[in-house]
Amino acid sequence: xxxxxxxxxxxxxxxxxxxxxxxxxxxxxxxxxxxxxxxxxxxxxxxxxxxxxxxxxxxxxxxxxxxxxxxxxxxxxxxxxxxxxxxxxxxxxxxxxxxxxxxxxxxxxxxxxxxxxxxxxxxxxxxxxxxxxxxxxxxxxxxxxxxxxxxxxxxxxxxxxxxxxxxxxxxxxxxxxxxxxxxxxxxxxxxxxxxxxxxxxxxxxxxxxxxxxxxxxxxxxxxxxxxxxxxxxxxxxxxxxxxxxxxxxxxxxxxxxxxxxxxxxxxxxxxxxxxxxxxxxxxxxxxxxxxxxxxxxxxxxxxxxxxxxxxxxxxxxxxxxxxxxxxxxxxxxxxxxxxxxxxxxxxxxxxxxxxxxxxxxxxxxxxxxxxxxxxxxxxxxxxxxxxxxxxxxxxxxxxxxxxxxxxxxxxxxxxxxxxxxxxxxxxxxxxxxxx
Amino acid sequence: xxxxxxxxxxxxxxxxxxxxxxxxxxxxxxxxxxxxxxxxxxxxxxxxxxxxxxxxxxxxxxxxxxxxxxxxxxxxxxxxxxxxxxxxxxxxxxxxxxxxxxxxxxxxxxxxxxxxxxxxxxxxxxxxxxxxxxxxxxxxxxxxxxxxxxxxxxxxxxxxxxxxxx
Numbered sequence: 001x002x003x004x005x006x007x008x009x010x011x012x013x014x015x016x017x018x019x020x021x022x023x024x025x026x027x028x029x030x031x032x033x034x035x036x037x038x039x040x041x042x043x044x045x046x047x048x049x050x051x052x053x054x055x056x057x058x059x060x061x062x063x064x065x066x067x068x069x070x071x072x073x074x075x076x077x078x079x080x081x082x083x084x085x086x087x088x089x090x091x092x093x094x095x096x097x098x099x100x101x102x103x104x105x106x107x108x109x110x111x112x113x114x115x116x117x118x119x120x121x122x123x124x125x126x127x128x129x130x131x132x133x134x135x136x137x138x139x140x141x142x143x144x145x146x147x148x149x150x151x152x153x154x155x156x157x158x159x160x161x162x163x164x165x166x167x168x169x170x171x172x173x174x175x176x177x178x179x180x181x182x183x184x185x186x187x188x189x190x191x192x193x194x195x196x197x198x199x200x201x202x203x204x205x206x207x208x209x210x211x212x213x214x215x216x217x218x219x220x221x222x223x224x225x226x227x228x229x230x231x232x233x234x235x236x237x238x239x240x241x242x243x244x245x246x247x248x249x250x251x252x253x254x255x256x257x258x259x260x261x262x263x264x265x266x267x268x269x270x271x272x273x274x275x276x277x278x279x280x281x282x283x284x285x286x287x288x289x290x291x292x293x294x295x296x297x298x299x300x301x302x303x304x305x306x307x308x309x310x311x312x313x314x315x316x317x318x319x320x321x322x323x324x325x326x327x328x329x330x331x332x333x334x335x336x337x338x339x340x341x342x343x344x345x346x347x348x349x350x351x352x353x354x355x356x357x358x359x360x361x362x363x364x365x366x367x368x369x370x371x372x373x374x375x376x377x378x379x380x381x382x383x384x385x386x387x388x389x390x391x392x393x394x395x396x397x398x399x400x401x402x403x404x405x406x407x408x409x410x411x412x413x414x415x416x417x418x419x420x421x422x423x424x425x426x427x428x429x430x431x432x433x434x435x
Numbered sequence: 436x437x438x439x440x441x442x443x444x445x446x447x448x449x450x451x452x453x454x455x456x457x458x459x460x461x462x463x464x465x466x467x468x469x470x471x472x473x474x475x476x477x478x479x480x481x482x483x484x485x486x487x488x489x490x491x492x493x494x495x496x497x498x499x500x501x502x503x504x505x506x507x508x509x510x511x512x513x514x515x516x517x518x519x520x521x522x523x524x525x526x527x528x529x530x531x532x533x534x535x536x537x538x539x540x541x542x543x544x545x546x547x548x549x550x551x552x553x554x555x556x557x558x559x560x561x562x563x564x565x566x567x568x569x570x571x572x573x574x575x576x577x578x579x580x581x582x583x584x585x586x587x588x589x590x591x592x593x594x595x596x597x598x599x600x601x
Contacts, residue, residue, distance in 0.1 A: 006591070006595060007563070007591075010563060010591070010594055010598075011563040011564065013541060013544050014544070014559070014560065014563050014564055015564055016540070016541070017540075017541055017544050017545070017548075018466050018467070018470060018560070018564065019466075020540060020541075229581040229582060229585075230581050245582075250582070369568070369570065372580075372581075373569075
């Protein structure tokens with residue numbers, strides 16, 4: 001049974017089950033008179049329709065108040081600070097590209113998870129090489145090595161999705177190398193600012209915590225072993241912030257990137273989750289959202305800011321709409337030359353040359369998705385990007401679409417789905433250099 | 436109105452507005468909380484407590500999806516209740532729970548649900564039945580999106596394994 005078939009079957013059984021079990025014993029809440037109120041605005045509708053503008057305006061307002069996130073390009077991107085790209089890091093970034101017309105073809109191949117195996121495909125979707133072939137597991141690209149010669153991918157057994165095995169395989173094919181780690185890999189890894197390392201983590205059955213993979217030599221460091229998700233690098237690459245639970249809620253933790261004892265910042269029984277690093281008045285701080293000091297009737301978390309030593313905890317906003325900050329995990333994916341940035345909001349994933357200043361355009365099909373699921377990735381020359389989403393149809397499926405990046409284009413993006421009919425693609429990662 | 440004490444009641448019009456808006460969601464909330472906490476009596480009590488808190492906070496409700504708001508309140512109360520019961524159980528001993536899992540029409544699904552943690556059941560039901568995305572569940576439940584992905588993955592894997600021969 002495929003995943004889609006299982007999902008449909010289990011949904012039908014759960015619906016029937018919930019309606020049968022305990023349904024007969026539920027007391028009616030009898031109306032005591034009064035008028036029937038018109039239904040309120042649907043939250044789902046808000047997200048799907050007006051939420052995009054509202055959410056983005058909120059982010060703009062917050063950024064206007066505290067300045068752009070550290071490490072995210074300002075209106076004049078600094079290549080040295082933007083040397084990474086999902087799947088395409090470079091130790092020596094090039095000058096920002098300013099293409100005047102769309103190129104005929106982007107450089108490099110795309111690695112994707114196609115029907116559960118890793119394939120290298122062209123920008124038109126044709127498979128050039130199948131790198132894995134295992135019916136009992138699913139494989140998905142995690143990262144390219146720096147020179148584009150090999151690919152790190154995660155292997156997740158069909159009967160044990162709690163953890164994954166990381167392996168490296170050459171782009172030209174051949175036997176993969178097992179990195180000797182079994183670990184949950186949830187969502188996209190977090191790139192270090194210099195593009196040489198990736199941090200990832202999750203809570204798994206066999207292993208939990210934050211690990212850092214050095215892409216220059218394949219070595220793996222364990223930073224924490226007792227849980228942790230959503231790692232975020234500090235702008236200088238020396239610190240990693242992450243969220244972890246003590247069983248009562250989630251707190252923000254901070255650990256040296258090369259190891260050390262993790263510290264808990266501003267612990268509180270409620271849930272905190274990371275949003276971004278910021279610099280305010282020359283001081284490095286962490287913005288996080290928290291349900292602290294609210295009650296159960298509050299619908300949204302609020303943004304807080306705290307110094308890296310845990311001092312000067314401050315509430316940034318009382319706005320209930322600040323739940324729009326929830327999906328910034330991680331905040332953004334820049335192109336290798338720093339000219340473009342894909343940014344996630346609660347209402348979808350946007351791409352632009354300076355999303356903070358408001359030029360971002362929505363990637364169609366990503367409404368309500370987080371960045372890790374969409375996996376935006378830029379071609380090495382910064383002229384194309386690819387991303388994953390679910391395509392509508394009789395049988396909804398994951399597909400990869402590409403868009404041409406043209407500066408100062410006010411028109412909505414018109415992506416082209418490159419996944420062949422009958423196949424499913426996800427987790428695209430563009431090769432750093434041409435093969 | 437069984438079990439709901441309207442104390443510190445808002446003005447009459449607000450009370451009528453509240454009642455009209457929430458009435459249709461009550462039975463669904465009881466069923467959902469019952470399945471999440473695995474206890475018929477606790478599910479009903481939690482739903483009543485959720486409605487009481489919602490009633491007191493009605494003038495501060497921000498006008499979005501009232502069903503999602505009620506379920507959010509109920510689920511947060513449920514998880515707090517579970518923690519409280521866990522602590523008290525260690526001190527005073529467990530009371531006999533009246534579990535809702537027995538369903539002659541689909542006993543294996545009941546057994547599979549029994550094997551899940553409450554948080555895993557909650558995200559599974561919100562995703563599979565209500566259609567909320569993982570990001571929306573993260574916002575509703577106040578946990579990181581990665582955690583929701585983890586819980587949902589585990590819940591589905593557990594059900595798949597438990598129901599593999601069906």
